[in-house]
Amino acid sequence: MAPQTELTVRGVIIGVLITLVFTAANVYFGLEAGLTFATSIPAAVISMALLRKVSDATIQENNIVQTIASAAGCLSAIIFVLPGMVIVGWWAGFPYWETAAICGLGGILGVMYSIPLRRALVTNSNLPYPEGVACAEVLKVGDSHRSADADPDAVEVARSGFRAVVVGALVSAGFAVVEATKIFAKDVSAYFHVGSRGAATGFDFSLSFALLAVGHLVGLWVGVSMLLGTLIAWGWAVPHYTLLAHATGSAADIAGAAFGQKVRFLGAGTIAAAAIWTLLKLVKPVYSGLADAMRSTKLRKSGQGGSLPRTEHDLPIGIVALVTLVCMLPIAWLLGDFSVGAGLGSHMWLLVIGGVVFVALMSFFVAAVCGYMAGLVGSSNSPLSGIGILVIVIASVLLALSVQSSLPPEAGKALVAFALFASSVVFAGATIANDNLQDLKTGQLVDATPWKQQVALVIGVIAGALIIPFVMNMLNEAYGFVGAANATKDALAAPQAGLISALAQGVLQHNIEWSLIWTGAGIGAAIIVVDELLGLKGTSARLPPLAVGLGIYLPSEITLMIVVGAFVGWYFDRRAARGPKPVATKQLGVLMSSGLIVGESIIGVVIAAIVVFSGDDRPLALVGPGFEHASVWVGGAAFIAVLVALYMWVSRLGRPNGAS
Numbered sequence: 001m002a003p004q005t006e007l008t009v010r011g012v013i014i015g016v017l018i019t020l021v022f023t024a025a026n027v028y029f030g031l032e033a034g035l036t037f038a039t040s041i042p043a044a045v046i047s048m049a050l051l052r053k054v055s056d057a058t059i060q061e062n063n064i065v066q067t068i069a070s071a072a073g074c075l076s077a078i079i080f081v082l083p084g085m086v087i088v089g090w091w092a093g094f095p096y097w098e099t100a101a102i103c104g105l106g107g108i109l110g111v112m113y114s115i116p117l118r119r120a121l122v123t124n125s126n127l128p129y130p131e132g133v134a135c136a137e138v139l140k141v142g143d144s145h146r147s148a149d150a151d152p153d154a155v156e157v158a159r160s161g162f163r164a165v166v167v168g169a170l171v172s173a174g175f176a177v178v179e180a181t182k183i184f185a186k187d188v189s190a191y192f193h194v195g196s197r198g199a200a201t202g203f204d205f206s207l208s209f210a211l212l213a214v215g216h217l218v219g220l221w222v223g224v225s226m227l228l229g230t231l232i233a234w235g236w237a238v239p240h241y242t243l244l245a246h247a248t249g250s251a252a253d254i255a256g257a258a259f260g261q262k263v264r265f266l267g268a269g270t271i272a273a274a275a276i277w278t279l280l281k282l283v284k285p286v287y288s289g290l291a292d293a294m295r296s297t298k299l300r301k302s303g304q305g306g307s308l309p310r311t312e313h314d315l316p317i318g319i320v321a322l323v324t325l326v327c328m329l330p331i332a333w334l335l336g337d338f339s340v341g342a343g344l345g346s347h348m349w350l351l352v353i354g355g356v357v358f359v360a361l362m363s364f365f366v367a368a369v370c371g372y373m374a375g376l377v378g379s380s381n382s383p384l385s386g387i388g389i390l391v392i393v394i395a396s397v398l399l400a401l402s403v404q405s406s407l408p409p410e411a412g413k414a415l416v417a418f419a420l421f422a423s424s425v426v427f428a429g430a431t432i433a434n435d436n437l438q439d440l441k442t443g444q445l446v447d448a449t450p451w452k453q454q455v456a457l458v459i460g461v462i463a464g465a466l467i468i469p470f471v472m473n474m475l476n477e478a479y480g481f482v483g484a485a486n487a488t489k490d491a492l493a494a495p496q497a498g499l500i501s502a503l504a505q506g507v508l509q510h511n512i513e514w515s516l517i518w519t520g521a522g523i524g525a526a527i528i529v530v531d532e533l534l535g536l537k538g539t540s541a542r543l544p545p546l547a548v549g550l551g552i553y554l555p556s557e558i559t560l561m562i563v564v565g566a567f568v569g570w571y572f573d574r575r576a577a578r579g580p581k582p583v584a585t586k587q588l589g590v591l592m593s594s595g596l597i598v599g600e601s602i603i604g605v606v607i608a609a610i611v612v613f614s615g616d617d618r619p620l621a622l623v624g625p626g627f628e629h630a631s632v633w634v635g636g637a638a639f640i641a642v643l644v645a646l647y648m649w650v651s652r653l654g655r656p657n658g659a660s
Contacts, residue, residue, distance in 0.1 A: 229550060
């Protein structure tokens, strides 16, 4: 029997190129919206389109491509932590090799730590792995045209998937370019006073096809939950705190100040409560999974390993241990170098040894937790923000207990930076572990070789790590981040990074209103009770607490369009369910949504590059400020028209042979 075509040079090249593009898109989108998108399915579709004419291409080779590219969807989540170094004023930009090393070393640790969990959490588990299963189905449909008796409809759907991604990307990119000319407004907003005592609130709908697509992907009940969080924030909290402040000025300024200084910490408390509840629910299954992994290791050591089929071959545990130890050496050097540079040299060895132990143990813990959560709810819906919050709080508390008392007060800022630095390595591992087991589930369903996927993901991690610092520096220089000294009027929200850095400051510099955190945690606890009661009823209706927390914490310009997208996606899926090819049509909607995110995000990166190199913050503007009012009406009408046309097109695309 001929050897299976799987881990090939061309597959690696295609995977790396997709990773570079999707990583850039995800970094921009994550900093803008506080969310990243899963790249496995669009990468699989692109790979199948590129390799469909190659005679010896296989489903396993396409799977390797999506495995490499999936790193773009997860490693870019490092932007949830690392921009905090700029926000707190420790870095002015992102040192290239330092940033790349954090991403690369942390990501490789995430791959290594998740390998011993594969049999327990994938092979011998009933976890649904929604994205992994969906990606496997896409790969199977795309591979169906190679068989002699291929279903013509399946072949047509496979070809249509690539068109859906490309058209979605072109539409969102084109619309974003017109917005950059200022002919279309970027958002529709209004802020106003409530009552006669100074309270204020408002709303803001971003005219973003990428945000709309996120809503389509996350689904109806996540959208409903985010809407509830937005109503809590802007319907109650913002008016309440503006009323207490007795501030004067425009409604927009008053409401914005209340949201930034008060309401976002309510959201932080809600997110923290949701994260802790999620972790408590995972204690038992994670413990069981680790116990199963230990039992599997004992069986292999008893001499049964040689009889394992190809589809059960992981990287040898000796190599896993060696790679892990090798990664720890440069991590120790990075921690030591950072300690000396931060003026903490008198405690360098304590910080290095403690930091390495913290990274080693916490990385394994989050790998287990994130791997399980990915299997339960999918990589995109996994509450990585909550993991980041818990990691930074633990790191800050440990620093406060171990070294802060022996340092002068002015060292507080350096300790905050060190906590963010060490937590970034752990978080990079968390994001990749969140993805690796999802990929391995896809591999299990398409008869892939696990060790080849694990090598492929390491390649994807390295590729992503090399481009992330470049993109982050460009975006930082062009726009800056909200809360940072260099923030412009178009500053990127970087919401999780702002929250996590504020929490580190709160623990180590004692400058946070903990009453807001506790109030938010109380809101989270109430939502948890409601969500659990809905779960007991057995209905599809749920209120994911983390989504409610994000609705409170994220600006309404992000959340409201996501909510719109959730309802649009729900309506589209309902109509698709009544059509001749419901599953295929729904899948095309998912692929088109992925394209919408990629197109707009890539244009955002391109425009950032133009801003940096031209020195003009409005490089494509064709109209002046006097057109702003008209641009809202023109842009809003165009957005609705394009939206309707796009969904009508993709609905027709899913009908075989033009069926009505």
